[in-house]
Amino acid sequence: MTKLATGVAFAEFADAVKAAEATAPKTRIFVGMSTCGVASGAGPVYDAIAAELAASGNPAIEVVRAGCVGLCYAEPTVEVQVPGRPVVTLGGVTPARGRELVKELAVAAEPAKPLSVGDAIFKKQLRIALRNCGRIDPEKIEDYIRNGGYVQLAKILDGMKPEEVIATVKASGLRGRGGAGFTTGLKWEYARAAAAAPKYIVCNADEGDPGAFMDRSVLEGDPHSVLEAMTVAGYAIGARYGYIYCRAEYPLAVKRLEVAIAQSRALGLLGENILGSGFAFDLEIKLGAGAFVCGEETALIHSIEGKRGEPTVKPPFPAESGLWGKSTTVNNVETLACIQPILEKGAAWFKAIGTPKCAGTKVFALAGDVKNVGLAEVPMGTTIREVLEEIGGGSRDGRPLKAVQTGGPSGGCIPAEKFDTPIEYDTLGALGSIMGSGGLIVMGQKTSMVKIAHYYMEFSCDESCGKCTPCRVGNRRLYEILERILAGKGKPEDLPKLEELGNVIKDTALCGLGQTSPNPVLSTLRWFRSEYEDCIKNGGVKPPVYTVNDKCIGCRACAKACPVQCIEGALKKKHVIDQSKCIHCGACETKCRFGAIDSE
Amino acid sequence: MGGAGGAIETMELTRMQTEETSDQAKIRELDAFIQSLGLDGRDAAGRRAVLIQILHRAQGLFGWLPEEVQKHISAKLDLHVSEVYGVVSFYHFFKTKPSGRHVIDFCTGTACFVRGIGKVIEQVEAQTGTKLGETSGDGRFTLGSLRCVGACSLAPVLQVDGKTYGRVTPEQVEAILAEYK
Numbered sequence: 023m024t025k026l027a028t029g030v031a032f033a034e035f036a037d038a039v040k041a042a043e044a045t046a047p048k049t050r051i052f053v054g055m056s057t058c059g060v061a062s063g064a065g066p067v068y069d070a071i072a073a074e075l076a077a078s079g080n081p082a083i084e085v086v087r088a089g090c091v092g093l094c095y096a097e098p099t100v101e102v103q104v105p106g107r108p109v110v111t112l113g114g115v116t117p118a119r120g121r122e123l124v125k126e127l128a129v130a131a132e133p134a135k136p137l138s139v140g141d142a143i144f145k146k147q148l149r150i151a152l153r154n155c156g157r158i159d160p161e162k163i164e165d166y167i168r169n170g171g172y173v174q175l176a177k178i179l180d181g182m183k184p185e186e187v188i189a190t191v192k193a194s195g196l197r198g199r200g201g202a203g204f205t206t207g208l209k210w211e212y213a214r215a216a217a218a219a220p221k222y223i224v225c226n227a228d229e230g231d232p233g234a235f236m237d238r239s240v241l242e243g244d245p246h247s248v249l250e251a252m253t254v255a256g257y258a259i260g261a262r263y264g265y266i267y268c269r270a271e272y273p274l275a276v277k278r279l280e281v282a283i284a285q286s287r288a289l290g291l292l293g294e295n296i297l298g299s300g301f302a303f304d305l306e307i308k309l310g311a312g313a314f315v316c317g318e319e320t321a322l323i324h325s326i327e328g329k330r331g332e333p334t335v336k337p338p339f340p341a342e343s344g345l346w347g348k349s350t351t352v353n354n355v356e357t358l359a360c361i362q363p364i365l366e367k368g369a370a371w372f373k374a375i376g377t378p379k380c381a382g383t384k385v386f387a388l389a390g391d392v393k394n395v396g397l398a399e400v401p402m403g404t405t406i407r408e409v410l411e412e413i414g415g416g417s418r419d420g421r422p423l424k425a426v427q428t429g430g431p432s433g434g435c436i437p438a439e440k441f442d443t444p445i446e447y448d449t450l451g452a453l454g455s456i457m458g459s460g461g462l463i464v465m466g467q468k469t470s471m472v473k474i475a476h477y478y479m480e481f482s483c484d485e486s487c488g489k490c491t492p493c494r495v496g497n498r499r500l501y502e503i504l505e506r507i508l509a510g511k512g513k514p515e516d517l518p519k520l521e522e523l524g525n526v527i528k529d530t531a532l533c534g535l536g537q538t539s540p541n542p543v544l545s546t547l548r549w550f551r552s553e554y555e556d557c558i559k560n561g562g563v564k565p566p567v568y569t570v571n572d573k574c575i576g577c578r579a580c581a582k583a584c585p586v587q588c589i590e591g592a593l594k595k596k597h598v599i600d601q602s603k604c605i606h607c608g609a610c611e612t613k614c615r616f617g618a619i620d621s622e
Numbered sequence: 623m624g625g626a627g628g629a630i631e632t633m634e635l636t637r638m639q640t641e642e643t644s645d646q647a648k649i650r651e652l653d654a655f656i657q658s659l660g661l662d663g664r665d666a667a668g669r670r671a672v673l674i675q676i677l678h679r680a681q682g683l684f685g686w687l688p689e690e691v692q693k694h695i696s697a698k699l700d701l702h703v704s705e706v707y708g709v710v711s712f713y714h715f716f717k718t719k720p721s722g723r724h725v726i727d728f729c730t731g732t733a734c735f736v737r738g739i740g741k742v743i744e745q746v747e748a749q750t751g752t753k754l755g756e757t758s759g760d761g762r763f764t765l766g767s768l769r770c771v772g773a774c775s776l777a778p779v780l781q782v783d784g785k786t787y788g789r790v791t792p793e794q795v796e797a798i799l800a801e802y803k
Contacts, residue, residue, distance in 0.1 A: 477732070
């Protein structure tokens with residue numbers, strides 16, 4: 023690659039990329055190769071398609087190693103884009119199906135046997151942050167440029183004032199997608215106003231909330247969108263250097279970022295005198311080392327400095343005194359991924375999406391007891407029910423859902439009767455939860471809310487950095503009370519104690535981790551208090567009771583799986599579980615292929 | 623009689639020498655890496671900024687961070703060894719004990735919790751006779767945990783030597799373990 027020395031040279035390069043596509047449009051087969059795709063066997067599928075294409079010698083078809091389209095439940099997924107036609111999605115693709123697909127496309131306009139996903143999955147979604155995920159090769163800068171990438175950066179460097187860029191981002195109403203929801207444009211404005219140099223821009227890619235994987239998806243599927251946005255931000259606030267702080271648990275994301283940075287440098291989109299504008303900007307990746315608290319911005323800054331990732335009191339805010347005491351702006355991956363579309367389509371376009379208080383879209387990661395596990399990007403103000411039921415397809419066992427946990431260990435559980443709440447930062451806050459990074463863990467009827475609270479408290483105790491007493495000691499005490507209740511030694515007065523202590527921790531802890539860590543306990547106490555009371559009354563969580571329903575065909579599979587031989591019944595006759603012998607292990611339910619075992 | 627004992631001693635000595643040289647080679651590789659970072663003329667803050675990066679590299683080479691290696695890094699960066707140890711002990715990723723031949727990491731994220739990783743862990747613990755966080759007596763397996771690998775659609779998830787296994791049931795545990803001798 024030759025360095026593009028001027029804006030004109032970039033425009034010519036971008037035109038050439040687009041012209042190549044216009045003169046010889048290609049049918050593209052996108053193989054979803056993010057972490058879950060690869061773990062589900064996308065590698066051999068890609069190899070099979072590539073080998074078949076090489077053998078057929080068809081130059082009009084190209085196979086692309088793409089990121090994730092978000093239909094994680096159907097991995098490995100393959101999407102086919104025939105020029106001038108809508109994209110067709112295939113799910114559960116095997117290498118054999120991959121080879122067959124190449125042969126089909128040689129004679130037919132569209133592949134057979136598409137995945138039937140139901141319209142809602144796509145119709146309810148609006149992809150801004152995820153616009154390129156699954157539709158480009160993340161390791162080819164040309165693919166990103168073909169979709170309009172780096173055009174905005176070139177335009178800005180061609181004479182837009184930093185203040186104009188900030189005004190556009192501010193007018194768009196974009197708020198931080200990492201969870202706290204601070205207005206991005208305002209953050210940039212504060213940093214711009216800071217007098218001291220040097221300044222830094224940091225991308226927070228320490229996606230630590232268990233159950234949230236949208237940032238991983240953006241980094242693995244569209245890394246250049248983050249690089250372009252950081253460069254734009256650097257220009258706007260006056261920073262010449264940036265850091266991407268990424269979790270060590272995301273090796274593929276790190277690799278794709280490294281490739282993207284090398285390509286950008288080679289084209290002259292990072293480095294000295296970018297496109298001849300005189301503006302210089304470069305960045306590097308900093309690896310985390312497995313500490314949840316490092317998602318908190320002051321802790322993250324200390325970790326980049328090479329120290330223990332302990333938070334410090336704000337103010338001073340990082341915009342004033344951050345990395346090495348200099349002005350530092352920390353933006354989340356998803357926030358940055360929205361910048362290029364805002365600049366391309368205008369602040370008014372973005373502002374019109376979502377709700378008056380929360381513009382734009384939010385990506386949610388659906389996981390847990392839900393049929394269609396995956397990523398969904400929806401306009402703010404979409405109701406929880408629409409996301410869980412219309413996109414998520416409801417529970418796996420077909421029964422009504424019980425609750426959804428939002429915001430990870432800092433968030434809370436929202437009960438099913440509140441599912442018609444439109445999703446906004448404030449509405450989730452009013453329910454005792456938070457937006458957080460957008461992880462939605464769906465819970466079916468069998469999930470014990472006391473156990474969930476206990477699980478999160480264990481997490482928070484383990485991840486507390488130990489610096490402040492309310493978090494270090496308070497969370498430990500909350501955890502011990504929950505242990506006691508689960509062990510059947512709880513007392514009725516434990517419940518007000520949990521509430522009092524939880525509220526004290528919220529009010530007095532030093533950083534965002536401690537101030538939100540009691541939320542899982544407080545929210546489950548608020549909405550599912552009777553489960554705590556039952557637990558105290560019954561001496562622990564009642565084990566599930568398994569019974570056989572009329573779907574039983576009498577196949578004896580469950581009886582063979584039962585470790586204590588408590589299932590009786592002749593072949594082809596409905597079986598019965600002897601409750602006096604049952605040890606509540608659930609082996610029968612796991613084994614049954616007919617949904618004939620109920621559990622209460 | 624003396625001859626046989628001598629042979630064993632010689633073998634032992636050769637083994638020790640090989641180990642020593644392989645450790646020295648690793649140290650040399652680590653030093654070359656530190657050299658490549660261009661630390662000359664940097665102040666303490668500048669040298670500290672690469673500490674975590676160097677620890678990642680050292681753990682990649684040694685599999686864990688022995689005390690001697692931590693001391694070596696502290697000398698190279700001219701940072702107090704307590705500071706190096708403070709960082710090592712703060713982050714879950716850094717290991718201060720050697721691992722077994724194979725490392726099994728369970729994802730303990732929420733999706734895996736809801737989808738039943740607990741029963742999988744119990745099964746692996748029973749079959750290896752090892753508790754979470756420990757190494758089996760024969761040095762074959764070390765059991766550890768990870769906070770969400772972000773592959774929630776595959777929950778429950780475990781990784782063996784970095785290879786991801788998804789939708790794992792307690793019944794599959796025996797077959798997975800058999801892949802690793």
